[in-house]
Amino acid sequence: xxxxxxxxxxxxxxxxxxxxxxxxxxxxxxxxxxxxxxxxxxxxxxxxxxxxxxxxxxxxxxxxxxxxxxxxxxxxxxxxxxxxxxxxxxxxxxxxxxxxxxxxxxxxxxxxxxxxxxxxxxxxxxxxxxxxxxxxxxxxxxxxxxxxxxxxxxxxxxxxxxxxxxxxxxxxxxxxxxxxxxxxxxxxxxxxxxxxxxxxxxxxxxxxxxxxxxxxxxxxxxxxxxxxxxxxxxxxxxxxxxxxxxxxxxxxxxxxxxxxxxxxxxxxxxxxxxxxxxxxxxxxxxxxxxxxxxxxxxxxxxxxxxxxxxxxxxxxxxxxxxxxxxxxxxxxxxxxxxxxx
Numbered sequence: 001x002x003x004x005x006x007x008x009x010x011x012x013x014x015x016x017x018x019x020x021x022x023x024x025x026x027x028x029x030x031x032x033x034x035x036x037x038x039x040x041x042x043x044x045x046x047x048x049x050x051x052x053x054x055x056x057x058x059x060x061x062x063x064x065x066x067x068x069x070x071x072x073x074x075x076x077x078x079x080x081x082x083x084x085x086x087x088x089x090x091x092x093x094x095x096x097x098x099x100x101x102x103x104x105x106x107x108x109x110x111x112x113x114x115x116x117x118x119x120x121x122x123x124x125x126x127x128x129x130x131x132x133x134x135x136x137x138x139x140x141x142x143x144x145x146x147x148x149x150x151x152x153x154x155x156x157x158x159x160x161x162x163x164x165x166x167x168x169x170x171x172x173x174x175x176x177x178x179x180x181x182x183x184x185x186x187x188x189x190x191x192x193x194x195x196x197x198x199x200x201x202x203x204x205x206x207x208x209x210x211x212x213x214x215x216x217x218x219x220x221x222x223x224x225x226x227x228x229x230x231x232x233x234x235x236x237x238x239x240x241x242x243x244x245x246x247x248x249x250x251x252x253x254x255x256x257x258x259x260x261x262x263x264x265x266x267x268x269x270x271x272x273x274x275x276x277x278x279x280x281x282x283x284x285x286x287x288x289x290x291x292x293x294x295x296x297x298x299x300x301x302x303x304x305x306x307x308x309x310x311x312x313x314x315x316x317x318x319x320x321x322x323x324x325x326x327x328x329x330x331x332x333x334x335x336x337x338x339x340x341x
Contacts, residue, residue, distance in 0.1 A: 005041055005048070005081055007129050012081075015043040022129055024090060024122050033091060035122070037130065038070060038084045046080025047225045050130050051218060053085070053140040055107045055184060057092015057099070058203040062140025065214040074219060080227045083130055089122070096204060098144070108180070110187035123187075131188050136165065136225060137195040138218055139184055142210070143202050146299040150261045150292075150324060151200035151213040152312075153238065156185075161194040168224035169196060169217035170235030172262065172324035173294055173312050176242050196221070202298065209328040236327075239320035241312030245289050249274060249302040255285065256300065257308065262324030263293050264317040271309055274302070289313055292320045 005012045008020045021034035051069065053062025066086040069075075075082070087093050089106050099105055104119035112123025131137065143149040153169050154177035155162040166174045177197070179186045188195045198214055201207030220235050222228045249255060257272040259265060265287040275282040285308060295310030302308060314320045 003045075005039065005133060007037060007039060007083070007133065012039045012041045014041055016041055022125060024125055025118060035085065035090055035125065036087060038086075040070070040075055040078055040082045040084070042078035042080055042227075044079045046078075046227050047135045048081040048083065048133055049136045049138065049222065049225065049227065050083040050085065050134040051138050051140070052088050052126075052130070052184070054087045054093050055089055055139065056105070056141065056203070057089040057095065057097050058145060059098070059140075059142040060093075060204060061142050061201045061207055061210050061214065062198075063087060063093075064206060064211050065140055065218065068211065068215045069218050072215070072219065074228055077229055078222075078227060080225070081133075082222070082227070083134060085126070085130060088126055098203065107184060108182035110182055110184050111190070112187075123184075126184075127187055131184075131191065131193060134188075134193055136161075136221075137184075137188055137193055138165075138169075138221060139195060139197050140214060141197060141199050142205075142207075143199065143295060145203045147295060147297050148202040148207075148261060149199040149310075150294045150312075151198070151210050151327065152241075152294055153217070154197040154199060155195075156189070157240070159189075159194060162196065165194060165196050165221050165224065167237050168220045168235060169198070169238070170220050170327075171198065171200070171213055171217055171238055172327045173292070173314065173320065174238040174240050175244060175294070175312060176240060213327055236323065239292075239314045239316065239323060241291065241294065241314050244291075244294065244310060244312050246307040247271060247285060247288055247309040247311065249285065249304055249306045249308050250283060252303045253277070253281075254300050255297070255302045255308055257296060259293055259296075259309070261293050261296060262321055262328060264291075264321035265293060265311060266290050285309075287311060290317055292317050292324060
């Protein structure tokens, strides 16, 4: 039998679920700011995994991924505990902003401090009430404003637990990514908790394929950990990008992109054209390495040096591109969650 779990002073008994509102601060009006946490606790012992979204307040895909995971009937057979936090940066979501009102990036403020800045206090709250209770974690993100990311997992592949979780997730690409100081991954790793970072889609937009890949990936990891019954069909192993490179605009102007996310590219291949508004001066923007496109800018107005494409260096670009195309073809009807358009 599983033991009770306590978050925010509220006990969650085995075989039950609770929605807990953690007090994350206060508005000028003296109204409290709540960070919503939903806890599902199985009757039997097992790992405790946190699932977090919207650490950056304009990254919305993760909110929908968490909603669909919680709605999954598979969770009726849960072993262990799932701690789901659909909105970590509550004030950022309210203002549709990546940042908190003090302009701090919450994902550079972990592990935080109970007596620090607003961002530091929110990070500390999340660490002490959620991460400290967990054995594993998945953090959901999107590309930045006006940038789209191919569905991908980022993790430190030198950690065997992270690598196994990343392979099980089943996103098209698994990026061997260093850990940034002050990030949630950094703070959790210091506590010995393996964490995956899922990147997919664009800020302030729902991307149906990215959402479905995310939901499936979360459930796949839970199956790997023994939290859910296994499936006979194992997920397709992702293609590993040992490194990535940015293609930057050689000048300022209007950029016409020609290559989509997930496409195979060769070094020197033309990715688009950069011109002045009249089209009298044009120059090609070319790939600086071979691989597949894992990120791109959606804004045609660029300044010199601005990143316009992100290339993942994989060993078999053609196969990786084919897998990415297949994985993203997930926008057909679903009885449980019709596509969002």
